[in-house]
Amino acid sequence: MMELLQTLLQTGQELLGPAWLPVWTLVKIMAIIVPIMVGVAYLTLAERKVIGYMQIRIGPNRVGYFGLLQPIADGVKLFFKEIIVPSGSSKFLFVLAPIMALAPSLAAWAVVPFTDGMVLSNLNAGLLYILAMTSLGVYGIIIAGWASNSKYAFLGAVRSAAQIVSYEIAMGFALVCVLMASQSMNLGDIVNGQQGRFGMLNWYLLPLFPMFLVYLISGVAETNRAPFDMAEGESEIVAGFHVEYSGMAFALFFLAEYANMILIAFLTSIMFLGGWLSPVPFLPNGSIWLLGKVSFILLLFLWFRATFPRYRYDQLMRLGWKVFIPITIVWVVVVAAWMQTPLWVW
Amino acid sequence: MNFETVVFYVFAALAVIAASRVVTARNPVHAALFLVLAFCSMAGVWILLEAEFLAITLVLVYVGAVMVLFLFVVMMLDINLVQLREGFWRWLPFGAVLAGLMAFEMIWVLGSSKISGGKEVIKHAADYSNTKELGRLIYTDYVYPFEIAAVILLVAMVAAIALTSRRRKDAKSQVVPEQVAVRKADRLRVVKMSAEKHAQKSDSTAGVAQ
Numbered sequence: 386m387m388e389l390l391q392t393l394l395q396t397g398q399e400l401l402g403p404a405w406l407p408v409w410t411l412v413k414i415m416a417i418i419v420p421i422m423v424g425v426a427y428l429t430l431a432e433r434k435v436i437g438y439m440q441i442r443i444g445p446n447r448v449g450y451f452g453l454l455q456p457i458a459d460g461v462k463l464f465f466k467e468i469i470v471p472s473g474s475s476k477f478l479f480v481l482a483p484i485m486a487l488a489p490s491l492a493a494w495a496v497v498p499f500t501d502g503m504v505l506s507n508l509n510a511g512l513l514y515i516l517a518m519t520s521l522g523v524y525g526i527i528i529a530g531w532a533s534n535s536k537y538a539f540l541g542a543v544r545s546a547a548q549i550v551s552y553e554i555a556m557g558f559a560l561v562c563v564l565m566a567s568q569s570m571n572l573g574d575i576v577n578g579q580q581g582r583f584g585m586l587n588w589y590l591l592p593l594f595p596m597f598l599v600y601l602i603s604g605v606a607e608t609n610r611a612p613f614d615m616a617e618g619e620s621e622i623v624a625g626f627h628v629e630y631s632g633m634a635f636a637l638f639f640l641a642e643y644a645n646m647i648l649i650a651f652l653t654s655i656m657f658l659g660g661w662l663s664p665v666p667f668l669p670n671g672s673i674w675l676l677g678k679v680s681f682i683l684l685l686f687l688w689f690r691a692t693f694p695r696y697r698y699d700q701l702m703r704l705g706w707k708v709f710i711p712i713t714i715v716w717v718v719v720v721a722a723w724m725q726t727p728l729w730v731w
Numbered sequence: 732m733n734f735e736t737v738v739f740y741v742f743a744a745l746a747v748i749a750a751s752r753v754v755t756a757r758n759p760v761h762a763a764l765f766l767v768l769a770f771c772s773m774a775g776v777w778i779l780l781e782a783e784f785l786a787i788t789l790v791l792v793y794v795g796a797v798m799v800l801f802l803f804v805v806m807m808l809d810i811n812l813v814q815l816r817e818g819f820w821r822w823l824p825f826g827a828v829l830a831g832l833m834a835f836e837m838i839w840v841l842g843s844s845k846i847s848g849g850k851e852v853i854k855h856a857a858d859y860s861n862t863k864e865l866g867r868l869i870y871t872d873y874v875y876p877f878e879i880a881a882v883i884l885l886v887a888m889v890a891a892i893a894l895t896s897r898r899r900k901d902a903k904s905q906v907v908p909e910q911v912a913v914r915k916a917d918r919l920r921v922v923k924m925s926a927e928k929h930a931q932k933s934d935s936t937a938g939v940a941q
Contacts, residue, residue: 478764509860513787520795524767527799531760531806539806546799553796570862703907 413505417494425643426456432687439691466632471534474629478532483630483637486525490644493518497651498573500661500672512560512570515652516553519607522645523549525638526609526616526626533629541625544698545609545616551705552606558713559596559603562720563589563656566731576660579731585664590657592723592731595716597657599709601682604649606705608642610686612693613701620695646686647679654678739779746772759805763798770794781855784862 398405430445430452437444445452470479496511498504508514523546530542564570566589567578581587590597606613617625627638654660654675661675696704723729749769756762770793777786869877 475758475761478761508783510783510787510862513784513791513862517787517790517795520791523795523799527802527806528764531802543803543806546803550796550799699905 410505417505418491421491421494421644421647422640424647425640426460428643428647428683429459429639430456431683432690435684435687436691439688460636463632463636468632468634469629471629473534475532475534478528479629480634482525482529482532483634483641484525485528486522486641487637487644489518489521489525490641490648493648496572497648498576498655498660499675501573501577501670503672504573507573508571510570511572512564512575515572516557516560519645519648520549520553522641525641529630529638530626533626535629537622537624537628538626540622541616541628544622545626548609548613548615548701548705549607551702552603552709555599555705555709555713556603556607558710558717559593559600560656561717562593562596562713565717565720565724566593572655576655576662579659580662581731582666584662584666585659587731588657588659588662589731590659592720592729593657593716595712597653599713600657601653601685603705603709604653605686605689606701608645608649608686610642610646611690612695614695615698615701646683650679650682650686651675653682735779739776742772742775742779745769746776759808759810760802763802763805766801767794767798770798782861784865 394409397409401408433455434444434452445455448454448458470476493515495506496504496508496514498507526545526549527542530538530540530545533539563575567575569575569578579588609616615625617627622628627635630638658678659674660678661670661672663670663674746769749765749772752765753762753769756765770789774786774789774794777783777789
């Protein structure tokens with residue numbers, strides 16, 4: 386396998402010369418994005434199946450075995466639907482919004498490592514880059530809400546903007562704790578900092594447990610998932626910011642939401658659950674552990690949706706500003722003091 | 732012309748176009764979005780200067796938070812464009828003088844021998860961390876200016892809140908601790924009753940009365 390890759394690299398270099406670098410980078414980008422898109426498709430199926438079983442239903446089971454072809458059928462349906470642009474809308478922005486929603490959630494994958502050294506761009510400021518990219522995702526929602534020229538869409542956009550900005554602060558402080566513990570903003574180094582003789586006891590999950598909870602819950606809020614899906618709120622504002630969208634334009638918002646979920650799951654696993662490190666010392670490390678952890682966190686996302694009722698808006702704001710932000714600020718100080726003592730063993 | 736120069740000109744051109752559209756766009760929301768584009772292109776230029784920390788912080792803080800709140804406000808304003816555009820010619824000379832003055836100042840500062848002089852940007856190795864260097868300087872050599880700036884920001888924030896926060900006297904609000912402290916027994920009364928039967932009339936009337 387490695388030999389094959391080596392020969393491929395060599396022939397490519399000889400064949401294309403200076404044009405080889407962009408081509409090879411594009412190949413790598415496709416190797417990341419295609420599995421993500423497949424993952425998104427099957428995450429939608431997993432969501433319907435898991436929630437179905439939790440509610441003692443079967444879920445989709447007509448298209449293919451166990452409904453395995455359902456996501457493809459959905460994709461084909463959405464692809465052939467007509468895209469309607471509302472007459473009073475700002476057309477350019479209306480078309481731009483779904484792109485602005487999806488692009489940052491894919492761009493963030495550039496610095497996500499899949500195993501030691503297997504990363505598209507080994508950026509030193511990787512953590513900052515991730516924060517910057519995830520904070521850009523809100524533009525898709527705001528622009529969609531405004532450009533649609535509809536009350537419901539606008540209310541959804543305003544709700545979502547306030548929510549994302551509020552929870553980003555708590556998320557940022559949680560990440561400050563991680564970077565203090567690892568003394569690095571490079572995601573690969575963060576995982577390697579959690580390596581040790583004691584397996585899962587060396588993960589940052591243990592010293593930063595409150596931050597893990599804050600990050601996970603803020604992640605659910607950032608991706609506008611239930612129980613924080615106020616931006617959609619079908620019972621109050623129909624479907625929120627994407628009420629005017631149809632067909633592929635709507636599908637892009639859908640893809641962005643699920644791609645963001647997978648991204649948050651990856652980041653949580655990398656920063657708190659030791660990434661590709663094995664939980665017990667006697668088993669080898671590998672990507673399989675990372676995928677397992679990611680799947681578990683994604684299951685949590687689905688579980689939350691099946692379990693909790695939607696928050697009221699003032700409760701959501703209270704949780705963000707009056708509970709999470711104070712906890713994170715206190716924990717930053719605690720970790721900073723803790724690290725000065727010999728009791729810090731991570 | 733190497734690749735870096737091409738990238739620089741692309742970003743610089745984008746920044747200039749976006750910045751001029753900020754002042755010429757008719758719709759305030761479009762203007763705010765052009766400002767976002769200007770910020771993003773400037774972040775690109777800064778990355779070319781190897782100032783990746785500043786560039787990413789620009790995107791994170793200004794694009795990700797400040798401009799979102801800005802858009803939030805601008806979208807909700809009911810702006811009368813005609814009113815906004817009147818008096819353009821009357822104020823034009825004043826604005827032109829101000830713009831000229833600012834351009835002169837910038838040329839003066841940037842053209843002085845200390846800053847420019849066509850110096851090459853020093854290239855660092857790949858493991859050089861801009862963030863670490865900045866952090867070290869801010870928290871050692873410049874710790875007092877940094878803290879003074881932080882305190883000034885805090886004062887400004889407190890002042891802004893104190894100036895604008897007016898509580899309505901008739902406003903209704905929920906007391907959160909009370910809501911959290913509610914137990915099931917406070918709100919809900921479970922009534923025990925026997926199962927109803929259709930057969931006998933006397934029993935069913937008794938059931939309804941309960």
